Amino acid sequence: METVNCEHVDERVQRILSLIDSKPDYLTCRQSAEILSKTIKEGSKLQQTVAETAKSATASVAIIFDLVQMLLNFSYAIELKLVDDLTERFEERLWLPFNGVLEYLDEVLQLLNPVKKPLVADGDLEAMSKLKELLECTYWRKGALHYMLCHTIYHQSQPFSDLSQKDRFVEHCAQGVVYLTTDMRKVRETDLSQEYDCNDTQLLELIKQGIFSDTHMLAVMYSAEMCYWLHLLGDSSKRSQFGGLDACTMAQQLANQYISIAEGPLRSANWNTSLAHTILESCQTSL
Structure with a gap:
């Protein structure tokens, strides 16, 4: 090693x-x-x-x-x-x-x-696998922690008593989305670009969408929700972190991705899509 x-x-x-x-x-x-x-x-x-x-x-x-x-x-x-x-x-x-x-x-x-x-050297497959596992776990932990914080703040009465609290909330939402989307996806880049000899079209679709576990599904939904909160607050300052997209468009794309997977390849797993549909409909109406 x-x-x-x-x-x-x-x-x-x-x-x-x-x-x-x-x-x-x-x-x-x-x-x-x-x-x-x-x-x-x-x-x-x-x-x-x-x-x-x-x-x-x-x-x-x-x-x-x-x-x-x-x-x-x-x-x-x-x-x-x-x-x-x-x-x-x-x-x-x-x-x-x-x-x-x-x-x-x-x-x-x-x-x-x-x-x-x-x-880790590229040829050390065992160590590379462990490295990916630890990196993905860390990005997930960071993103989920930001989501948990923002979820609590957003749903409490009078969440933003002053502008500084709102600014801090916006920053944590944006950081959470980046950890759960961009950073987690980077860890799996080589897995996403590989060609797989498999006849299971549903499995191939999950791989294409970057869904390798329940954690990845939660990451998509958490990110959609945080972008939705940013949209409802009228904040459009995070385009640079979202690849040039505004929070509403980002929320819509993520909610749509979650719904298509939950009602498609993972239909039998009974993932709840009610909130995702609410986000999608709200964002479509405001466009």
């Missing part, structure tokens, strides 16, 4: 373990505590492994993957508590854990997408 420069890996492990060991007061639910306990054990083993490879100043990609998984576990522990707190109303105190999760996920992306050279 490929090796990578290990100069900063030990430093990252130390910092992450220090964060975990501080046991933030925010993490009070039992499931979060269990995840933290497991992550501390994993971190201790990883720290020992890094120490053993320090002399050569290199570490295998597997160590980087282990470090990434530790970060994902730690951020998920915070996210679990955040989900509980976001069920009814968003409060200012939640910005700290929300931004904390995003910070850890950004660190994951930095580990998986080093600036100087690719982490």
